[in-house]
Amino acid sequence: MKKIETQGYIVAVTDSSYNQPDHSFENGMSIFYLLSDGTFLIYDGGQGEEDSENLYKLLQKTADNNDLSKITVSAWIITHEHGDHMGFVDHFFATYKDVEVKEVWANTFYSWGKAMVETIVKNKPYCNVRVVEIGQEYNLADVKVEVLCAPEPLREIDAQALDRDNNSASIVTRLTIRGKTVLMPGDASFLAWDYMKDKYGRALKSDILQVPHHGANNAATKEVYDLIDAQTLLFPCGDRLYETLLNKGDYYVCKQGCPHDLYNTHTHALVEDFKGQIIVAGTFDFENPVIKRFI
Numbered sequence: 001m002k003k004i005e006t007q008g009y010i011v012a013v014t015d016s017s018y019n020q021p022d023h024s025f026e027n028g029m030s031i032f033y034l035l036s037d038g039t040f041l042i043y044d045g046g047q048g049e050e051d052s053e054n055l056y057k058l059l060q061k062t063a064d065n066n067d068l069s070k071i072t073v074s075a076w077i078i079t080h081e082h083g084d085h086m087g088f089v090d091h092f093f094a095t096y097k098d099v100e101v102k103e104v105w106a107n108t109f110y111s112w113g114k115a116m117v118e119t120i121v122k123n124k125p126y127c128n129v130r131v132v133e134i135g136q137e138y139n140l141a142d143v144k145v146e147v148l149c150a151p152e153p154l155r156e157i158d159a160q161a162l163d164r165d166n167n168s169a170s171i172v173t174r175l176t177i178r179g180k181t182v183l184m185p186g187d188a189s190f191l192a193w194d195y196m197k198d199k200y201g202r203a204l205k206s207d208i209l210q211v212p213h214h215g216a217n218n219a220a221t222k223e224v225y226d227l228i229d230a231q232t233l234l235f236p237c238g239d240r241l242y243e244t245l246l247n248k249g250d251y252y253v254c255k256q257g258c259p260h261d262l263y264n265t266h267t268h269a270l271v272e273d274f275k276g277q278i279i280v281a282g283t284f285d286f287e288n289p290v291i292k293r294f295i
Contacts, residue, residue, distance in 0.1 A: 002067050004143055006177050008033045009232050011058060012282040013046030015084070024282060026238025027214045028084040029186070033175075033295075034062055039074040039102075041175075043184055043210075045088035052091040054289050056099070057085035071099045074140045075130075080151075080170040080184025081113035089116050093123040103128045107171060109149050118135040132171060145186055148200065149192050154287055161191055168181040168192035174206060177295055182208040183228060189218045190234035198223055208232040208294065211270075215245045215263040222269045231276040234294055238283040246271060256293075 013028035030051060033041040040062075040203050045055050078086050093101075101124050109294035110116050117129055134153060138145045154162050162168055171188030182204035185192070193212075196204060209230035213219035214237040235242055244266050271278060284289040 004034065004036050004038055004066050006033060006036045007293055008182065008295040009058070009062070009291050009293050010236065010279060010281045011055060011236065012284045013051045013084070013236075014053070014284045015047060024040060026241040027172075027208075027216070027236070028087075029079070029214070029236035030088075030281075031184070031234070031236065032059065032062075033143065033177075034066060035074065035143060037074075037141040038066065039072045039141065041140055041143065041145075042073055042076045043220075044079055044085040044186070045075070045092060047084050047087040049088075049091040050284075050286060052088040052095065053090065053205050053286075054286060056096050058289055058291050059099070063155065066123065071096075073099065073101040074103065075138070076101055076104045077171060077173065077184075078104060079172075081108055081110050081116070081168065081182075082187065083165070085186065086113070086116050090194065093120050093198070098175075100188075101127045103130050105130045105132050105171060106107065107131050107152065107169070108134075109151065110154075110166075146174045146176075148172045148174055148183075149188065149196050153194060154191055157195070157216065158191070160230075165189050165191050165218065167212070167218060169269070170212075172196065174265070180208065180295065181206040182210070182295065183230070184210045185212040186210075187213040188220070189213060189233050190221070193220045194226045200227075202227055204228050204231055208234065210234045210236065210268070214241065215267040216241075217264045219264055220266060222266045225266065225270045232294060233271065233274065233276065233278045235280045236279065237281060241282060242280045 011030040029044045030046045030048040031043040039097045132147045136147045149168035167187035167189040168191035170188040172185040175182040
């Protein structure tokens, strides 16, 4: 095996109306890291079968490019229990028996999340399912992983608010890679950010930010973004959704004709005068998979 430098990639994913571009939300999240020991750290994976197949192909290609004989996942972090993040699980875990998954991190509350865990255990019986807690730190190869937020304390603060806004049930982690920090908040929303703002303040400072909730509404406030003060922004969304987030477009209208207000004034304020690098996952193309390296 050749010497590997830890590297991070963001992947374009499908949406809940694949092959129906007039109703495309272009959301979802799939981000993975190839670690220096030849194993992978993966966050979520997208919507369903197409995303599952796409992710597998990209993991295999990355493994081949680095002279790895197999795909081994040290940790697979399912940030929260929404289909655009965990919908790939059924197909991936049932289909790709050659992939070794050592651990899945998942803090689940709802029936669909518990069913996901059952699927993982059924298909990967030697995989450890870990429930993480705030303040824990893990070392995966040369990467330090800090758990900054998890849903349990938020549930203790206001269970009803968390059920109304269960994006805030996201596991929030921060990675340190070669001295750079990458903040990975999944879809963490206002409830989680209020908690983290009070707990960490300026210690939220990070070099790279995976923009929460794909940059859509109910993500974080400009005040929080100023505390993070990132130099690189990762948007887990397609190009058209990104334009809508910034320009208050009207592209996103569902089959029933209901408009979906995804525009976020805080996201707009974040990128309006941003001087750093912005990386948008991009629009899904199954024949020519879109993958972008960011570290």
